[in-house]
Amino acid sequence: MTVVFVLLVAGCQTPVFGPDATGTDVPETTQTDTAVDTVESEPGTETATIGTDVAETETGNDETTTEERKTATPTPTETTESPPPTNETEGNDSIAIEGGTLSLSLDHVFAGVRDVMAADVTPPRQVTVFENETEMTATLGGGTARVPRFYSLLGLEPGEGLNGTEFERMENGLTFNTGFIYIVKRPDGDPASTEWVLAHEFGHYVNLRLDRVTTLQSKLGQTTDERFVVRAVREGAAVLTTDTYLARHGNRTDPTAPMYDRLLDAVPPGEIDRYGFSQYVFGHQYVADRIDDPASLDAVFETPPRTSEAVIHGYAPGAKPPAVLNVTVEASKSWRPGGSDRLGEAFVRYALENGVSPERAAEAAAGWGTDRLYYLRPTTGGNSSYAWTFRWDDAANATEFERTLRDYLDKRGERRADRWTVGSVSAGLRSPTDRTTVLLLGNESVVDGTVVTALASREIRLELPQTDE
Numbered sequence: 001m002t003v004v005f006v007l008l009v010a011g012c013q014t015p016v017f018g019p020d021a022t023g024t025d026v027p028e029t030t031q032t033d034t035a036v037d038t039v040e041s042e043p044g045t046e047t048a049t050i051g052t053d054v055a056e057t058e059t060g061n062d063e064t065t066t067e068e069r070k071t072a073t074p075t076p077t078e079t080t081e082s083p084p085p086t087n088e089t090e091g092n093d094s095i096a097i098e099g100g101t102l103s104l105s106l107d108h109v110f111a112g113v114r115d116v117m118a119a120d121v122t123p124p125r126q127v128t129v130f131e132n133e134t135e136m137t138a139t140l141g142g143g144t145a146r147v148p149r150f151y152s153l154l155g156l157e158p159g160e161g162l163n164g165t166e167f168e169r170m171e172n173g174l175t176f177n178t179g180f181i182y183i184v185k186r187p188d189g190d191p192a193s194t195e196w197v198l199a200h201e202f203g204h205y206v207n208l209r210l211d212r213v214t215t216l217q218s219k220l221g222q223t224t225d226e227r228f229v230v231r232a233v234r235e236g237a238a239v240l241t242t243d244t245y246l247a248r249h250g251n252r253t254d255p256t257a258p259m260y261d262r263l264l265d266a267v268p269p270g271e272i273d274r275y276g277f278s279q280y281v282f283g284h285q286y287v288a289d290r291i292d293d294p295a296s297l298d299a300v301f302e303t304p305p306r307t308s309e310a311v312i313h314g315y316a317p318g319a320k321p322p323a324v325l326n327v328t329v330e331a332s333k334s335w336r337p338g339g340s341d342r343l344g345e346a347f348v349r350y351a352l353e354n355g356v357s358p359e360r361a362a363e364a365a366a367g368w369g370t371d372r373l374y375y376l377r378p379t380t381g382g383n384s385s386y387a388w389t390f391r392w393d394d395a396a397n398a399t400e401f402e403r404t405l406r407d408y409l410d411k412r413g414e415r416r417a418d419r420w421t422v423g424s425v426s427a428g429l430r431s432p433t434d435r436t437t438v439l440l441l442g443n444e445s446v447v448d449g450t451v452v453t454a455l456a457s458r459e460i461r462l463e464l465p466q467t468d469e
Contacts, residue, residue: 095110097128098127100129119209124181128183149383155270173200174201183201204234213234232311233287233304237283244293260280270354289314303317307321322369325389366397367392369390370391371391383442388441393435395435398435426440426442432453
């Protein structure tokens with residue numbers, strides 16, 4: 001069964017930023033800003049640097065896109081013989097295999113996936129088999145896990161992951177729309193497990209070749225929230241495809257979708273990997289609620305949800321768009337606004353798990369109307385501070401979130417009046433209206449000196465302090 005590990009995968013469960021496809025057959029590697037206490041790069045005007053998605057580049061008609069995920073194998077169950085697809089090609093004649101051997105027909109699996117997706121797509125060019133994670137990393141790149149500094153300040157970082165769980169050794173896969181697929185086999189070489197991996201990767205390959213991914217990305221922006229949606233739809237589609245393939249053509253009949261719930265539960269609350277695994281769980285739920293058959297996937301890719309809130313709660317496309325919140329950030333001689341980013345309900349939920357229970361975090365995040373994170377840059381150089389602004393569905397939801405956030409900060413830091421010291425930074429909470437919240441995080445002068453006022457029910461102003469002392 002295949003599962004995407006946040007764009008990060010190194011070893012069995014330690015997340016790292018994945019390879020960046022560059023138009024060549026073997027991708028180069030790229031990395032994002034480190035989480036250590038150094039100066040962050042300037043984010044764009046609409047998106048901050050984010051580290052929870054597989055790196056990818058798409059340029060012109062020769063775009064190269066990657067799909068990366070971890071794969072886990074359910075407990076073996078009853079074996080059944082399924083009739084092969086009518087368009088099956090015997091052996092592995094049309095799809096080259098490199099680096100190892102597989103005890104199953106690549107053509108058989110691909111023909112079955114193509115059958116359930118009703119897709120007229122030529123087979124991929126090659127499947128490369130690695131015996132272990134080290135081989136894959138040496139060929140495709142990888143490194144130590146890194147997250148943006150803001151994530152780290154919230155406590156949202158890699159941790160033990162799946163160490164010590166039944167999923168500790170999971171298969172891994174990487175797919176390029178140029179037709180190259182890379183997989184890491186299970187140590188026991190279970191062919192049924194490899195079949196699931198290939199079905200998942202072939203499902204991604206078909207969607208890439210049909211330009212569904214390009215279509216999906218064109219419908220959404222580049223905020224963290226919207227990138228969550230993109231990955232959730234892509235992975236949800238792949239899980240639905242895999243399970244439909246298994247039901248019609250596979251050697252074992254158990255679906256893979258329940259495994260993703262178990263994977264999510266296996267990662268300790270507060271670790272960033274839960275945010276990544278949730279894209280499989282919520283993505284599959286969303287896609288399966290929209291369509292009954294992988295042959296109808298065009299409908300989901302062409303009219304996707306707009307927010308992680310919509311994915312989590314199963315809202316129809318266009319239903320419950322982000323609430324309106326206009327924020328003015330006024331620069332001073334010491335501080336200026338940098339880029340901004342919408343993080344979304346899913347991010348809020350998994351960040352809060354660092355200080356409160358998952359159930360309470362989910363409940364507090366569920367009242368999300370919209371949010372916007374603003375990077376505040378010191379004019380003399382140095383680390384950013386942050387203003388995370390929210391508008392909630394109603395006053396009750398705002399109150400619930402603020403109560404939860406205070407408990408979260410109490411757990412993570414030391415409180416004095418209405419300000420907290422969390423590690424090396426300060427944090428403060430403001431409520432300009434009964435439906436809006438501002439979390440200030442970073443330099444003490446920003447937290448204490450920023451003036452937050454409400455200009456209207458859906459409009460607030462942040463006046464940055466004149467000094468960074």
